[in-house]
Amino acid sequence: MSYRVIGKEVKRVDAVNKVTGKAKFTDDFFERDMLIGKVLRSPYAHAKIKNINVDKAKALEGVVEVLTYKDLPNIKYATAGHPYSLDPKHRDVADRTILTDKARHVGDSIAIVIAKDELIAEKALKLIEVDYEVLPFVLDPEKAMEPGAPIIHDDRPNNVISSVGQEFGNVDEDFKNADYVFTGEYETSVVQHCHLENHTAYAYMENDRIVIVSSTQIPHIARRIVAEALGLPWGKVRVIKPYIGGGFGNKQEVIVEPMVAAMTLAVNGRPVRYTMTREESFIATRTRHAMKFYMKTAVTKDHKLQAIHIKAISNNGAYASHGHSIIMSAISKFRPLYNFKSFKAEPKTVYTNLPSAGAMRGYGVPQIFFALESHLDDIAKKLNIDPIEFRMNNVIQAGHVDPISKLTVRTFGIPECIKKGKELIKWDEKQELYKNQTGEKRRGLGMACFSYFSGTYPVCLEVAGCRIAMNQDGSVQLMLGATEIGQGADTVFTQMAAEAIGIPVDMVHIISTQDTDVAPFDTGAYASRQTYITGAAVKQAAIEVKKQVLEIASRKTGLKVENLDIVDGKIIEVGLNRLICDISEIALEAFYDRIDSKPITSDTSVNVRTNAIAYGVSFAEVEVDMLTGQIEVLHLINVHDSGTIINPILAEGQVHGGVSMSLGAALSERLMFDERTGAPLNNNLLDYKLQTIMDTPNIEAHFVELPDPTGAFGQKSLGENPTISPAPAVRNAVLDATGVAFNKIPMNPQSVFEKFKEEGLL
Amino acid sequence: MESIIFHQPRYLGEAIQLLHETPNPALLAGGTDLIIDINKERKKVETVIDLSRIEVLKTITVNEIEIEIGSMVTFANLCENPIIKQEFFGLFLCAKHFAAPQIRNMATIGGNIINASAAADSVPVIMSLEGKFVFNSVEGERIICAVEYFSNYEKEKIKPHEVLTKIKLPRKGYLSGFYKLGKRNSLAIARINAAVSLKEKEGVVEKINIALGAVGRYPFRVTEIEKICVEKPLSYLESDEVLIGLETAVYESIKNRPTMPFKKEAVKGVYILALQSALGGELNG
Ligand SMILES: Cc1cc2nc3c(=O)[nH]c(=O)nc-3n(C[C@H](O)[C@H](O)[C@H](O)COP(=O)(O)OP(=O)(O)OC[C@H]3O[C@@H](n4cnc5c(N)ncnc54)[C@H](O)[C@@H]3O)c2cc1C
Numbered sequence A: 001m002s003y004r005v006i007g008k009e010v011k012r013v014d015a016v017n018k019v020t021g022k023a024k025f026t027d028d029f030f031e032r033d034m035l036i037g038k039v040l041r042s043p044y045a046h047a048k049i050k051n052i053n054v055d056k057a058k059a060l061e062g063v064v065e066v067l068t069y070k071d072l073p074n075i076k077y078a079t080a081g082h083p084y085s086l087d088p089k090h091r092d093v094a095d096r097t098i099l100t101d102k103a104r105h106v107g108d109s110i111a112i113v114i115a116k117d118e119l120i121a122e123k124a125l126k127l128i129e130v131d132y133e134v135l136p137f138v139l140d141p142e143k144a145m146e147p148g149a150p151i152i153h154d155d156r157p158n159n160v161i162s163s164v165g166q167e168f169g170n171v172d173e174d175f176k177n178a179d180y181v182f183t184g185e186y187e188t189s190v191v192q193h194c195h196l197e198n199h200t201a202y203a204y205m206e207n208d209r210i211v212i213v214s215s216t217q218i219p220h221i222a223r224r225i226v227a228e229a230l231g232l233p234w235g236k237v238r239v240i241k242p243y244i245g246g247g248f249g250n251k252q253e254v255i256v257e258p259m260v261a262a263m264t265l266a267v268n269g270r271p272v273r274y275t276m277t278r279e280e281s282f283i284a285t286r287t288r289h290a291m292k293f294y295m296k297t298a299v300t301k302d303h304k305l306q307a308i309h310i311k312a313i314s315n316n317g318a319y320a321s322h323g324h325s326i327i328m329s330a331i332s333k334f335r336p337l338y339n340f341k342s343f344k345a346e347p348k349t350v351y352t353n354l355p356s357a358g359a360m361r362g363y364g365v366p367q368i369f370f371a372l373e374s375h376l377d378d379i380a381k382k383l384n385i386d387p388i389e390f391r392m393n394n395v396i397q398a399g400h401v402d403p404i405s406k407l408t409v410r411t412f413g414i415p416e417c418i419k420k421g422k423e424l425i426k427w428d429e430k431q432e433l434y435k436n437q438t439g440e441k442r443r444g445l446g447m448a449c450f451s452y453f454s455g456t457y458p459v460c461l462e463v464a465g466c467r468i469a470m471n472q473d474g475s476v477q478l479m480l481g482a483t484e485i486g487q488g489a490d491t492v493f494t495q496m497a498a499e500a501i502g503i504p505v506d507m508v509h510i511i512s513t514q515d516t517d518v519a520p521f522d523t524g525a526y527a528s529r530q531t532y533i534t535g536a537a538v539k540q541a542a543i544e545v546k547k548q549v550l551e552i553a554s555r556k557t558g559l560k561v562e563n564l565d566i567v568d569g570k571i572i573e574v575g576l577n578r579l580i581c582d583i584s585e586i587a588l589e590a591f592y593d594r595i596d597s598k599p600i601t602s603d604t605s606v607n608v609r610t611n612a613i614a615y616g617v618s619f620a621e622v623e624v625d626m627l628t629g630q631i632e633v634l635h636l637i638n639v640h641d642s643g644t645i646i647n648p649i650l651a652e653g654q655v656h657g658g659v660s661m662s663l664g665a666a667l668s669e670r671l672m673f674d675e676r677t678g679a680p681l682n683n684n685l686l687d688y689k690l691q692t693i694m695d696t697p698n699i700e701a702h703f704v705e706l707p708d709p710t711g712a713f714g715q716k717s718l719g720e721n722p723t724i725s726p727a728p729a730v731r732n733a734v735l736d737a738t739g740v741a742f743n744k745i746p747m748n749p750q751s752v753f754e755k756f757k758e759e760g761l762l
Numbered sequence B: 001m002e003s004i005i006f007h008q009p010r011y012l013g014e015a016i017q018l019l020h021e022t023p024n025p026a027l028l029a030g031g032t033d034l035i036i037d038i039n040k041e042r043k044k045v046e047t048v049i050d051l052s053r054i055e056v057l058k059t060i061t062v063n064e065i066e067i068e069i070g071s072m073v074t075f076a077n078l079c080e081n082p083i084i085k086q087e088f089f090g091l092f093l094c095a096k097h098f099a100a101p102q103i104r105n106m107a108t109i110g111g112n113i114i115n116a117s118a119a120a121d122s123v124p125v126i127m128s129l130e131g132k133f134v135f136n137s138v139e140g141e142r143i144i145c146a147v148e149y150f151s152n153y154e155k156e157k158i159k160p161h162e163v164l165t166k167i168k169l170p171r172k173g174y175l176s177g178f179y180k181l182g183k184r185n186s187l188a189i190a191r192i193n194a195a196v197s198l199k200e201k202e203g204v205v206e207k208i209n210i211a212l213g214a215v216g217r218y219p220f221r222v223t224e225i226e227k228i229c230v231e232k233p234l235s236y237l238e239s240d241e242v243l244i245g246l247e248t249a250v251y252e253s254i255k256n257r258p259t260m261p262f263k264k265e266a267v268k269g270v271y272i273l274a275l276q277s278a279l280g281g282e283l284n285g
Helices: A015-019 A055-059 A118-127 A171-176 A219-230 A257-266 A278-284 A324-333 A365-383 A387-392 A414-424 A427-433 A489-501 A530-557 A583-592 A648-667 A726-738 A749-758 B012-021 B034-039 B075-080 B082-087 B089-096 B101-106 B109-115 B122-128 B146-151 B223-229 B234-238 B240-254 B260-280
Strands: A035-041 A047-053 A063-068 A109-115 A129-134 A160-162 A166-168 A180-187 A200-206 A209-214 A237-241 A272-275 A290-299 A305-317 A342-351 A441-452 A463-470 A476-480 A508-510 A564-567 A570-573 A578-582 A601-607 A614-625 A630-641 A698-703 B005-007 B025-028 B047-050 B060-062 B066-070 B132-137 B140-145 B163-170 B175-181 B192-201 B204-213
Touching: A035 A118, A035 A257, A035 A278, A047 A109, A055 A063, A055 A118, A063 A118, A063 A257, A109 A118, A109 A257, A166 A324, A171 A290, A171 A305, A171 A342, A180 A365, A200 A257, A209 A219, A209 A257, A219 A237, A219 A257, A257 A272, A290 A365, A305 A324, A305 A365, A324 A342, A324 A365, A365 A387, A365 A441, A365 A726, A387 A414, A387 A441, A414 A427, A414 A441, A414 A614, A414 A630, A414 A698, A427 A441, A441 A726, A463 A530, A476 A489, A476 A530, A489 A508, A489 A530, A530 A564, A530 A570, A530 A578, A530 A583, A530 A601, A570 A583, A578 A583, A614 A726, A630 A648, A630 A726, A630 A749, A648 A698, A648 A726, A749 B260, B012 B025, B012 B047, B012 B132, B012 B163, B025 B034, B060 B082, B066 B082, B075 B082, B075 B089, B075 B101, B075 B109, B082 B089, B089 B122, B089 B175, B089 B192, B089 B260, B109 B122, B109 B163, B122 B146, B122 B175, B122 B192, B122 B204, B132 B146, B140 B146, B175 B260, B192 B260, B204 B223, B204 B234, B204 B240, B204 B260, B223 B240, B234 B240, B234 B260, B240 B260
Parallel strands: A035 A272, A209 A237, A305 A342, A476 A508, A630 A698, B005 B047, B025 B047
Antiparallel strands: A035 A109, A047 A129, A063 A109, A160 A342, A166 A342, A180 A290, A200 A209, A200 A272, A290 A305, A441 A614, A463 A476, A463 A601, A564 A570, A570 A578, A614 A630, B060 B066, B066 B163, B132 B140, B132 B163, B175 B192, B192 B204
16 A cells, blocks of 8 residues: 555654744643642551641631542542443442542642642641551552451452453463473562653633643543542533643543642632642652562473463552553453463452552553563573574464454564564674673673554443544644644644545644543543554544545536545546646535535544554663673664554654663662651652663664554554563563573662672672 | 742852851752752751852862862863863763753752762762862861861861862872762762772872772772772782772671672772773773
8 A cells, every 4th residue: 555644754743833832731821810739648658537637727828728538529439541331340440539538658648728829838738737547558469468468448358459360271281281381470660650741730610610721641531530520410521631741641540630620619610720749740640560470381392382370469559540450451462472372360459558550651561571571581591492483483373363352463573573673683693792701791682572452442442533624725624532642643643634635734734632522532542542543533534524525526527536536635537647626626615605515524433343463572782780780771672563654753753762661660760668658769850760861772663564454554553562572672681691580670780789699690 | 938038149258258147057059959958848948148159169270280179160060171071080070970961050069069978979089089178267268188078077077157169189190080880871879989090100000099989978088908009000900809808898888788788799890990981081981
C-alpha cells in the first residue's frame, strides 16, 4: 500500500506552539477570584483519626474553607481510568473517599484548606490539629498476607485484593514429564512516572454544573469518576483537558479532579486550583507496582519450552487503583510470544501501607518481561546454549491463537527484529571479542524480547469517536475524544485524516483540547490504544467525508463516484488523472447551494473488537566497572514490530523516551521508604535517580514494518512498548559481562557491589 | 513561613558591618543549599544577607605563587577559567561534574565549603591542592588551611560574624584529578569522591596528596598513605598496599555505617579513577 502522508516525517502539529511557549497547560489558565487548595497529608503509614480540629486553621485570615472527611459525602469510589462496565463484577475496587478518616500510607489525604493564596493555605495546614491513633503498618506484601498482619481495608482482612489467575494445558503433567525444570526468582522495585508536569487541576461552577480543567489523559472517564465520587448526575460535570506535560499512566487515574470539584462546591462555585508539589506527586499519586515472580519452567532435551508456572506478588500499596488488572495484563500480554504447551499463573495483588501503585507505561508488562527474559537467559546459560537461538527455537508463528483470550496473531515480526538487532549490534563479532575477560572493566551483550497489545480488547470496551467538519475552503476540523499527552497523537491523527480524505496535512485542523461537553466520546490515552483504536474512528469519519465530497463532485460532473478521487486537495478523474476542480469548490457548494446545501460533516464512533499484538526486541552492550559497581550502557538498540509506522520521527522519539524509562528502572530508580516509619526517603528529583541526559546512551530505534490487517493503516501499538525490554536486555548484558545474574533491579553501584561480593568476585 | 529581613550589600565592608550588627544572620550565596533549608524549615532564619552584589567576591586572581578564588565564584565560572583547567585540573573536573548546568550557574564554591556536607565535592579537591580559606570579620582576617579547618571543625568552623571571602590555592604545578561516584552521571550527590594531587619526576613520586569525601563526617586526607608513596615509582600508586591502606582508612572512618562494606571496596576504584584523571587527563569524556 502506498501512502502520501502516512509514514512520512510530518512535523508535530503542536511543535511551534510548544517550543514558543504559546501552548497552554492547566496552570496557564487563570480565573477571577481564584482560590488555592492545599491538602494535609498523613505523617503516619497507618493511623486512625480520633479527632480533628480545624478551628484554628479556619480562623486564619485569608482562609476561606477547611474540609475534612466529615464535610464530604461518604462515598467510596475507584480511581482507575477504565471504561465503565455494565457488569458490576467487572468494575474496579471502590475503596477510597476523597478525604479519609483512616490514613493508610504516609501522604494519605486528611484535610483540605482553601485559601486566598498558597502561603496562607500552607500556614493553615499547620494549624489543623489531628489526633491520630497510630496503628501497626506493613510495607512488605508477603508479610501483609501473614495471619495477624495489620488490616488495611476492613473488607479484605487478609489484605489480598485479588488472587485470580489463569491457566491452560496441563502444567502438572508437563512438569512430571519434563527433561529439565528450571526455577528462578525475580524482583522489581517501586518506581515512578516523573512526568514533568505534576498533577494539577482547577474547578469552578457554571450555574449548577462543575467545570474542571485538568491535566488528565482521560477527560471522559474523569467526568464519570468525579460524578461518582460526589454522588452527582454525570451530566453535571464537565472536564476540559488542555495540553498536558506528560502522564505515563499516572494521569489515567482520577486523583485531583474529585478534590477540586469538592473544593469549588464548598466555596459556592468560586474557582479553586490545586497543584501538587513534586514531593506530593511521589507519594500521593501512583507508582509502578513492585512485583516479585517465582518462575518454574519445563524444557525438553531439544530445548523446547514446555510448561511455565508463575507465582507472582504485586505490591499494590494502600488503595486498589488499577489493582489486579495490572498483573492480569502482565500474565496475558506476555503470552503470544513463546510456544508454551501449558501455562499457569497464580498472581496475588496485595494491599500494603505504601503509596498506591497504579497504571504506569507498560501496565505490569515491563515487570513480567524483566522476570521472563532474565529467566530465559539463566536457562540458556545453564544449558550452555545461545540465548538468541534458544528464543528463536521457541517463538510462536503468525496465525497463533491464544488459548485463553482467543486473540489471533496476524503479523509476527520477532524473527526479523532479532535478525536486524543482532546485525546492528554486531552480536557474533563482539561475543567473540568479549570472551574470557578478567580486567577491571568488562563488557557484555544482552538482549530481550517482548510482546504487547494494542488496546485492551477483549478485557475492556474499546470505543472511539471522531467528528470531522469541512470548512468552506475544503480544510477540516478534526475533533476527537482521544488525547494528546505528548506522545504525538494529534499529529498522527492529522496524518490519518489527511491521508484518508486526500488533502494536505495543513488542511486538517485538529482540536487539541478535549471538552467533555463537545468532544466525541473516547476513553482516552492509555493501553497504547489510540493510534490503533481511535485511528480506526478517524479513518471511518474521513472516508465518510470523502464520500460526501465525491458525491457532490459526481453530481457536478456526471461522473460516477468510483471514477473520482481526491488527491492533495484536488478533485481528479481517476485513470485520466485529470484535474476537475479544487476541493474548496465542492465545499462551497456544500455550504451554499440554494437547493442541496448540506455542509460536509461526519460524526462516527467505532467499537473495535480486535487486538493487534505488537512485538520488539532490545539489544544492549554494557561495560561494568568491577571496582565501583558502575554499569555503563554503551549502546542500546530497540527494534520494534509495530505494524505500519505512521510517523517515523515521532516513533523514534517514543522509543527514546521509553528506553530511558526502562534504563532508569534497570540501573538507578527506586522509590525508597523508611522501614521503621513507612515514610518516603527520596520523594524528590535530586534523590530519586531518574536518568538524566548524561546517563542516556546512544539509543537506536528501528522498525520492522509488517502491516497488520486489522489496523486502519496497518498500524499496531508503540506507545508503551519501548519501555518493556531494555531493562532485561541490560541485565542479560551484565550477566554476559560478569557471569553474575542480577535478579533484582535497580542494579545501582551498591547493589552491584554487594552481589559481586556475594558471588565471590571481590 | 514568617517574613524575613533581606539585605543586599554592595561592598564587602558593608556586609561585614551587617554581620557584626545582626544577631544570627544567614549569608546567602547561590542559595542552592540555604533556600532549600529555609523552605523545608530545616533552618529558621530571621535575617538574610545576600552576597550576590559584592563584585570582589566573584573574582579569580592570580599571582606568582597562588590563585585566589572569590567565595562567590560559581562552579560554572570555575569550568570556564583557563588557569583552573590548566593548573588545577582536579578542581576543573569537580566543577564540570558538579550537579547539573542550572545548579552550576548558581552554586558557589564558598557555599559548598561552608555548607560542610560530607559529600561536598570541592572540599577534597581543595584539600588535595593544599588550599586555604580566608575569612573576614570586623576583627580582621583569619586564614586557615582546608585540612585543618575540617579536621578540627568544631573549633575552627566559621564564626557567626565571619564571611568566607577567598580560597587560596598555591601554584605548585601539581598534576591533579578528581572522581565522583554517584548514582547517576549528572545531578548526583557523591556516594564517594576522591581528589589526588601529585608531583612526579621521571616516573617517581615526589609528593602526593589524596583526599576522600563522603566516607566520614567531613572529607579528609590520608596522610599515612601519602607518605609511603613518596619516592616510589608511579606504578606503586595502584599497588595493593595503597589500595588496602585506603580500604582501612574508610573502614576506620565509617565502621558502624551500613554503607561501610560497599564504600571500603568502591573507594579503591574511585581513587584509581581520580589518579588516572590526574595522570592522563579525564577519562570517559
Ligand atoms: C539539585 C542539587 C544538586 C546538587 N549537587 C551537588 C553536587 O553535585 N556536589 C555538591 O558538592 N553539592 C551539590 N549540591 C549542594 C549545593 O549546590 C552546594 O553545596 C553549593 O556549592 C552550595 O553553594 P551555594 O552558593 O548555593 O550556597 P548557599 O545555599 O547560598 O549557602 C550554603 C551555606 O553556606 C553559607 N555561605 C555561603 N557563602 C558564604 C560565605 N561566603 N561566607 C560564609 N558563609 C557562606 C550560607 O549561609 C549557607 O549556610 C546540590 C544541590 C542541589 C539543590
